[in-house]
Amino acid sequence: MLFKLLKSTVIKKDEIRLQDEYVIIEQPFHILLNAVDLGASMILPHNLEEFAVGFLYAQGYIKNYNQIDSIRTCKDGSIFVYAKSAGVPKPKESIVTSGCGAGSIAASVIYNNEIKKVKDCELSINDCTKLIKETTIRGLELSSKTHGVHIAGFFSEGKLKAFAADIGRHNAINKVMGRLLIDETSTTGAIYTTGRLTSEMVAFAARLGIPILISRNAPSSLGIQIAEKYEMTLISYARPGRLNIFNRPDRITN
Amino acid sequence: MLFKLLKSTVIKKDEIRLQDEYVIIEQPFHILLNAVDLGASMILPHNLEEFAVGFLYAQGYIKNYNQIDSIRTCKDGSIFVYAKSAGVPKPKESIVTSGCGAGSIAASVIYNNEIKKVKDCELSINDCTKLIKETTIRGLELSSKTHGVHIAGFFSEGKLKAFAADIGRHNAINKVMGRLLIDETSTTGAIYTTGRLTSEMVAFAARLGIPILISRNAPSSLGIQIAEKYEMTLISYARPGRLNIFNRPDRITN
Numbered sequence: 001m002l003f004k005l006l007k008s009t010v011i012k013k014d015e016i017r018l019q020d021e022y023v024i025i026e027q028p029f030h031i032l033l034n035a036v037d038l039g040a041s042m043i044l045p046h047n048l049e050e051f052a053v054g055f056l057y058a059q060g061y062i063k064n065y066n067q068i069d070s071i072r073t074c075k076d077g078s079i080f081v082y083a084k085s086a087g088v089p090k091p092k093e094s095i096v097t098s099g100c101g102a103g104s105i106a107a108s109v110i111y112n113n114e115i116k117k118v119k120d121c122e123l124s125i126n127d128c129t130k131l132i133k134e135t136t137i138r139g140l141e142l143s144s145k146t147h148g149v150h151i152a153g154f155f156s157e158g159k160l161k162a163f164a165a166d167i168g169r170h171n172a173i174n175k176v177m178g179r180l181l182i183d184e185t186s187t188t189g190a191i192y193t194t195g196r197l198t199s200e201m202v203a204f205a206a207r208l209g210i211p212i213l214i215s216r217n218a219p220s221s222l223g224i225q226i227a228e229k230y231e232m233t234l235i236s237y238a239r240p241g242r243l244n245i246f247n248r249p250d251r252i253t254n
Numbered sequence: 255m256l257f258k259l260l261k262s263t264v265i266k267k268d269e270i271r272l273q274d275e276y277v278i279i280e281q282p283f284h285i286l287l288n289a290v291d292l293g294a295s296m297i298l299p300h301n302l303e304e305f306a307v308g309f310l311y312a313q314g315y316i317k318n319y320n321q322i323d324s325i326r327t328c329k330d331g332s333i334f335v336y337a338k339s340a341g342v343p344k345p346k347e348s349i350v351t352s353g354c355g356a357g358s359i360a361a362s363v364i365y366n367n368e369i370k371k372v373k374d375c376e377l378s379i380n381d382c383t384k385l386i387k388e389t390t391i392r393g394l395e396l397s398s399k400t401h402g403v404h405i406a407g408f409f410s411e412g413k414l415k416a417f418a419a420d421i422g423r424h425n426a427i428n429k430v431m432g433r434l435l436i437d438e439t440s441t442t443g444a445i446y447t448t449g450r451l452t453s454e455m456v457a458f459a460a461r462l463g464i465p466i467l468i469s470r471n472a473p474s475s476l477g478i479q480i481a482e483k484y485e486m487t488l489i490s491y492a493r494p495g496r497l498n499i500f501n502r503p504d505r506i507t508n
Contacts, residue, residue, distance in 0.1 A: 004475060009503035012496050013379060021498070026452055026474035042453055042476065125267060147491075148450055148472035167452055167474055196402055198280055198421055199296055218402035220280035220421055221258060222296065237401075242266050244275070249263040 001025060002046055002165075003146045024148035026167050030078045033061060033086055040077070044149065044166045047175045048073040051166075052081050054178030058204050061086050065181045117231045118211040121188045123155075124253050128214065129240040131155035131192045138163045152176045154210070156189025169195025173204050180208065190214055190233075197223040197234060206230045212251055214238045219246055255279060256300055256419075257400050278402035280421050284332045287315060287340055294331070298403065298420045301429045302327040305420075306335050308432030312458050315340050319435040371485045372465040375442045377409075378507050382468065383494040385409035385446045392417045406430045408464070410443025423449025427458050434462065444468055444487075451477040451488060460484045466505055468492045473500055 003022045010019045028040040031052055038061075043051060049071050056062045062083055072080045123131075135153030142149050142165050150169040154162040154176050162185070164175030173193060180187055190212035191205055197215045199222040205213045206226060213227065214235040224246050227234035233248040243252060257276045264273045282294040285306055292315075297305060303325050310316045316337055323336045377385075389407030396403050396419050404423040408416040408430050416439070418429030427447060434441055444466035445459055451469045453476040459467045460480060467481065468489040478500050481488035487502040497506060 006478065006500065008490070009499040010497070011379060011499060011503065011506055013508075019498070021500070023473060023475050023478060023500075026476040028476075125265060146472060148474055167450075196421075199282075218400060219277060220402055221277050222280040222282075224260065224277060236262070243264070244273070245263040245265060246260065246275075246277075249265065252265055254267075 002044060002142060022145040024142070024146040024167060028077050029073075031055060032078060032080045034082055035080075041171065042167070043171050045075075046166070047164050047179070048079055050164065050175040050178030050182065051171060052079045052178065053181050054174035054176070056081065056083070056086070057177060057181055058174055058207065065184065115206055115230065116209065118206070118209050119188050120251070121156075121211050122251050122253050123190050123212055125241065125243070127155065127158065128190070128192075128235075128238065128243060128252065130158075131160065131190060131214070132216075132238060132240055134160040135163060135192050139165050150193060150195045152191060152193040152195070154180060154185070154187075154189055154191050156186060161185050161189070169193060170200055170204070173201060177204060177208055192216075192238065196220065197227075197236060199223055199226055202226040202232065202234065206232060214243070256298060256396060276399040278396075278400040278421060282331050283327075285309060286332060286334045288336055289334075295425065296421070297425050299329075300420070301418050301433070302333055304418065304429040304432030304436065305425060306333045306432065307435050308428035308430070310335065310337070310340070311431060311435055312428055312461065319438065369460055369484065370463065372460070372463050373442050374505070375410075375465050376505050376507050377444050377466055379495065379497070381409065381412065382444070382446075382489075382492065382497060382506065384412075385414065385444055385468070386470075386492060386494055388414040389417060389446050393419050404447060404449045406445060406447040406449070408434060408439070408441075408443055408445050410440060415439050415443070423447060424454055424458070427455060431458060431462055446470075446492065450474065451481075451490060453477055453480055456480040456486065456488065460486060468497070 003024050006021050006023050007018050008021045010017050026042055027045045028042055030040045031038045067083045069082045139151035149165045150172045151165045152172040153160050162176045162179035164172050166172040187208045187210050191210055192214040194216045196217040197219040202223045212233040219236045227247045233251045234246045235243050237244040257278050260275050260277050261272050262275045264271050280296050281299045282296055284294045285292045321337045326334045393405035403419045404426045405419045406426040407414050416430045416433035418426045420426040441462045441464050446468045448470045450471040451473040456477045466487040473490045481501045487505045488500045489497045491498040
């Protein structure tokens with residue numbers, strides 16, 4: 001269950017009435033890595049396995065999906081992951097909060113040189129439109145009913161290869177990352193998301209080596225800075241047939 | 255400086271041109287409490303003192319502003335806070351990521367009984383409209399130029415008493431909380447924010463004892479659950495003259 005039906009009281013100046021409303025489900029899920037509780041995330045209970053894999057990768061606990069021996073998700077709010085050679089990362093900078101979400105990545109990505117520059121690829125304006133439309137359609141029921149989710153999709157070789165929705169824009173990206181890692185999909189392609197492109201959003205994509213990052217919404221200064229460092233194409237305010245490109249526009253073709 | 259002017263490349267099917275864009279500034283700021291680095295937050299460099307106070311309160315390090323002896327903010331990205339009797343909190347549940355932001359509060363608020371129910375107060379529909387309009391006007395330049403901020407305002411006794419903007423919706427609320435704590439303003443009033451009302455947003459307001467929480471956007475199931483537990487009025491999809499109330503509608507008067 002991803003949403004529930006509740007009653008709300010609608011008040012206008014000369015009117016008061018009850019109305020049915022769909023409300024998005026938010027639930028804490030603990031990730032336990034080799035029986036150690038890493039803490040809980042407040043998420044939409046959907047694509048939990050993808051979330052766990054993407055989260056562990058984004059936070060630096062694992063480097064690939066092959067390290068994972070098993071994942072067991074319990075509806076009561078626990079995801080048990082058993083993995084080989086999974087270590088607690090030592091971030092160069094500890095980030096406790098952020099624009100949003102799991103904030104331990106952004107600054108270390110900016111200031112270290114372990115991450116490689118992304119590979120080159122091209123995407124046509126028509127394929128951008130296809131990515132935006134297909135991701136939007138996949139999320140349409142949830143978005144239009146609850147108004148409470150961010151969606152994200154990954155596109156390569158002419159196809160939408162991963163989709164996710166979550167209350168948090170970082171969680172949605174983590175879920176997409178998890179899907180790509182599980183399927184061992186080449187990350188040479190483009191992500192589209194409704195979330196703003198702040199530092200951590202761009203940093204997650206940089207870690208996976210995704211060359212093109214497209215958002216319906218605004219970028220931040222630090223998001224653009226990270227995109228410049230890794231030579232990623234960063235696109236904001238994207239609509240079908242209209243793109244606003246802040247870095248490396250040469251990857252988008254007619 | 256809260257935004258900067260950058261060039262973006264706008265691409266449409268038969269058109270390509272450069273365009274000026276204002277981009278919101280995102281910067282890491284470390285909070286050092288009695289010389290201990292609590293980690294960095296990615297924030298809009300604005301109302302830094304309020305942010306530090308609100309953050310330390312929301313995370314349980316301080317219980318009131320009187321504990322704080324001094325705050326010094328350095329533009330390079332550090333906020334030094336010296337405080338009496340400031341302890342590292344022991345959360346009953348550790349939350350590492352979340353829908354968004356500094357996630358160590360939500361679950362412990364839901365499951366413990368230390369927080370009191372909010373005090374009663376009433377707010378007229380006209381005052382709700384005034385709160386929404388005044389908060390929106392205060393944030394208008396930043397919002398309309400950058401499309402990259404959340405805003406929040408606190409209203410009581412007929413007046414807007416605190417305003418803040420930030421890239422993250424949780425940070426904006428933390429800044430408003432900090433302002434109220436610094437001024438020792440009574441928290442018996444209403445907050446309006448553009449951010450969605452997920453668990454942590456409602457939990458922050460619960461900790462401060464704010465009875466009425468109003469958002470332009472959607473609530474989550476857990477946000478509503480916390481509002482019910484503390485008997486808070488939770489309003490979503492708010493527009494001037496139109497409110498959608500999910501709990502305790504009796505506080506809103508004609």
